[in-house]
Amino acid sequence: MSEEERDATSPYTKDPGPPGDTPTMGGLVTNTDAPDEEVFDENEEDQIDQGSWLVDRARQIYQSSTNYLDANIISKWERSLSHFNNEHSGDSRFSRSNYKRSRVFRPKTRANIKNQEANMAAAAFSTHQLVDIQPKVKNNPDQIVSAKITQSLLQHRLSTKMPWFLTVLGAYQDTKNYGVCITHQYWSYKEDTDIIPAFDSDNNPILDVDPETGEAVPMGVERRIVRDDSLHCDNVPPENFRFDPMCDWRDPINTSPYLVYLQPIYVNEALEMMETEDPKTNKPMWKKYTMGEILSTRRQNFDRTRQAREGRDRVDPADEQAGNGYTTVWAHMNIIKVNGDDLVYWTMGTELLLTEPQKLIDLYPHLLAGERPFTLGVSNIETHKSYPAGDNELASPLQLEINDVANQRMDNVKLALNKRYYIRRGGQVDLDALIRNVPGGGVMVNDPEKDIKTVDTRDVTASSYREQEMLGMEMDELLGGFNPTAGQQQGKQQSNGSMEMQAGSAGSVQDYSIRIFIETWMEPTLRQMVQLIQMYETDQTLLTIAAEEAQLFTRYGVEEVTDALLQQELLVNVNVGIANTDPIKRIEKLVFGVTKVSELPGMVDRMKSSSVSDEIFGQLGYKDASRFFMNDEEYAKDLEENPPGPPPEIELQQQELQKNIEEDKRRHERELMLLQQKDRIEFARLALEKQIKLEELYSRLGVEKMKDETIRDQAALREQNKATEIALKRTQQTGGTK
Numbered sequence: 001m002s003e004e005e006r007d008a009t010s011p012y013t014k015d016p017g018p019p020g021d022t023p024t025m026g027g028l029v030t031n032t033d034a035p036d037e038e039v040f041d042e043n044e045e046d047q048i049d050q051g052s053w054l055v056d057r058a059r060q061i062y063q064s065s066t067n068y069l070d071a072n073i074i075s076k077w078e079r080s081l082s083h084f085n086n087e088h089s090g091d092s093r094f095s096r097s098n099y100k101r102s103r104v105f106r107p108k109t110r111a112n113i114k115n116q117e118a119n120m121a122a123a124a125f126s127t128h129q130l131v132d133i134q135p136k137v138k139n140n141p142d143q144i145v146s147a148k149i150t151q152s153l154l155q156h157r158l159s160t161k162m163p164w165f166l167t168v169l170g171a172y173q174d175t176k177n178y179g180v181c182i183t184h185q186y187w188s189y190k191e192d193t194d195i196i197p198a199f200d201s202d203n204n205p206i207l208d209v210d211p212e213t214g215e216a217v218p219m220g221v222e223r224r225i226v227r228d229d230s231l232h233c234d235n236v237p238p239e240n241f242r243f244d245p246m247c248d249w250r251d252p253i254n255t256s257p258y259l260v261y262l263q264p265i266y267v268n269e270a271l272e273m274m275e276t277e278d279p280k281t282n283k284p285m286w287k288k289y290t291m292g293e294i295l296s297t298r299r300q301n302f303d304r305t306r307q308a309r310e311g312r313d314r315v316d317p318a319d320e321q322a323g324n325g326y327t328t329v330w331a332h333m334n335i336i337k338v339n340g341d342d343l344v345y346w347t348m349g350t351e352l353l354l355t356e357p358q359k360l361i362d363l364y365p366h367l368l369a370g371e372r373p374f375t376l377g378v379s380n381i382e383t384h385k386s387y388p389a390g391d392n393e394l395a396s397p398l399q400l401e402i403n404d405v406a407n408q409r410m411d412n413v414k415l416a417l418n419k420r421y422y423i424r425r426g427g428q429v430d431l432d433a434l435i436r437n438v439p440g441g442g443v444m445v446n447d448p449e450k451d452i453k454t455v456d457t458r459d460v461t462a463s464s465y466r467e468q469e470m471l472g473m474e475m476d477e478l479l480g481g482f483n484p485t486a487g488q489q490q491g492k493q494q495s496n497g498s499m500e501m502q503a504g505s506a507g508s509v510q511d512y513s514i515r516i517f518i519e520t521w522m523e524p525t526l527r528q529m530v531q532l533i534q535m536y537e538t539d540q541t542l543l544t545i546a547a548e549e550a551q552l553f554t555r556y557g558v559e560e561v562t563d564a565l566l567q568q569e570l571l572v573n574v575n576v577g578i579a580n581t582d583p584i585k586r587i588e589k590l591v592f593g594v595t596k597v598s599e600l601p602g603m604v605d606r607m608k609s610s611s612v613s614d615e616i617f618g619q620l621g622y623k624d625a626s627r628f629f630m631n632d633e634e635y636a637k638d639l640e641e642n643p644p645g646p647p648p649e650i651e652l653q654q655q656e657l658q659k660n661i662e663e664d665k666r667r668h669e670r671e672l673m674l675l676q677q678k679d680r681i682e683f684a685r686l687a688l689e690k691q692i693k694l695e696e697l698y699s700r701l702g703v704e705k706m707k708d709e710t711i712r713d714q715a716a717l718r719e720q721n722k723a724t725e726i727a728l729k730r731t732q733q734t735g736g737t738k
Helices: 003-009 044-084 108-124 141-161 164-177 267-275 291-295 304-310 396-417 431-436 462-479 496-536 540-549 552-556 583-598 609-619 632-641 648-689 691-737
Strands: 132-135 181-197 207-209 216-218 220-236 241-243 258-266 328-338 341-348 374-377 420-423 452-455 570-573
Touching (some): 044 164, 044 241, 044 328, 044 396, 108 164, 108 462, 132 141, 141 220, 141 496, 141 540, 141 570, 164 496, 258 267, 267 291, 267 328, 496 570, 583 609
Antiparallel strands (some): 132 570, 181 220, 181 374, 258 328
16 A cells, blocks of 8 residues: 555544544544455455464464563563662562561662652753654754644644653663563544534424434534544553564664554443444444453463562552453553564453454554564663663662672671570579560579579671672672762772763763663654654644744745645654763863854854753753843834944944043143243243233232222211111101100
8 A cells, every 4th residue: 555545544633633432542543534444355254264363373472471570571570660769679688578587678779760760850851852753854844844843743733632751761660670661652543422412493403304214303513522643652651562572672662563552441341342333334433342351361460570660569450350441451452463464452361352463554554664663672781682682781780789688787787786695404493574675674594693694795886888889889889879978988089080080971871871772762762753643733822833833924925834844754853961960070071062063154143042042041941042132022112222232343443533632632631731831931021021010010910909899888888877866766666656
């Protein structure tokens, strides 16, 4: 089937609208739009034989894979999960019920894995840009636009529509405990329909007669209600996924001749799938069976791996024997390769056939040739091993030794504080009081000198603590941990340079593990999720937001998002590199790289300063740099209100011109002062020549001035005397009247 035919028959194409009422189960969707394509013969007897062959094949691959896991892998997973839960494994002597000595578990394994998870979170989620999508052909305008829109859609889906943070850290934790992580990528679409009733002019419902039943049914308009339209990436417990151990260790998912995905479901869910019919074919999604037949497929529910993960003190959540609709049963999704094609079908356990086999590409049309909707990742590389060891398994011997040393030391301390005694056989000694050893208590004996003999135990020496510290350092070295106080605890003073070298070495080990995880799981998973978005995304709100963020119309002149625009070949990368667990060093590397690249001709004008600032502030714990720097709109508004100054060259010339102007002004002032000084000298010379005449003139002017002043003073005195006489007369007149 060509890509065009597959797109036309896909139930999730965007042009004809979302798919019809097609229930899903773990991403498996019956392709109702495609023509019936029988894989096997249509003869009824042959179909019965083929059904038996499919069930037998499902049973064989399940049994063989289970035998391999039980014989080679499960015991290691069980021990690793026990250590992760700070519990002694089942084969340890500390787990025996009759073991009466110290049985403390030192949580070194959990501390190391928690530290690595924190570094993974810092490396992968330090900035809000979770993924970088680029066009495969750099100068192709359609691919450029498609990359912008797809990145915005994926960013929104991962940030708001699904728990991507928990999914990534859960997968990374699986690689540490099991050695592998497995996820299932699919698009879930569920919808219901109801009827909007029609009313006549009297506001009475309009009824019609059902030709089959003869009953009156209301008429109206059918309305479609979308219940679920979302992208999914589900973490699969490794014990619930099987593949051939002889597959290529570099790509087990796509090179194994079979895959088995064990999905736990409730009996009620299985019955609902069997009752739900396709409205076009009137066939049930799953073959119909009774509740008794479904319950009969239950195998022994106890699973060693699941029980170890839950812990010995918890009940297995799948161990439910109620026998009702809420009992857990197991549906198997079987993918087998037949004549070069992947066929998929579901069975209930390994006894009942639920669906007829179909081509995997028909159920997951977004997949590329030879691709399957699962991804498997690791954080350690062990060549030619399909199940590599995780950090938990690698550190397991050291964890056992740490526990052994710690418990022996505690036993020694207890013996030093609470002595052992030799008690004479047959001696009348109060054993209960002796064993209680209560402070201030007494013990009844006949002969204190001979009946009881105290055994002195030497206190633990520093060698025990030294041994435990050495074991802890070896474990840190193996897993990439770093304890800055280890040197001080050993009585050694380490220089800052030595500690930085140790921290750098530990960081390199963790960075190496993170890079392996990104290459094997994160990037392949994100590529499948991009393919899912390109084919199934129909949310008009998200498409509008993505178009606005990509400036689809203003920058590229594109008015709407079409299928052809989205479905372009793109490159998906994760923005995490080696040596990125330390944020300070990461910033230093970024600044160093930007500085060096900026020295190249023409690279400064091409720099995306906003991306650089977002990356730097992301490493400092902020979402981006928007709190500290203006965006494009704010910057444009600020430019209008506060126009920028001249360029540096012109500003320098202006400064030189201003300097010259000031120098000319000072020179002018000096010349003016000299001229004024010359004028004063000339005036003084002329005054000296005519000194006598001036003195005579001044004396004459002084005499005249004195005369004028005397006349004015006499006139003022007369006026004052007149005013005094008038005031005196008024006073006398006022006094006589009284």
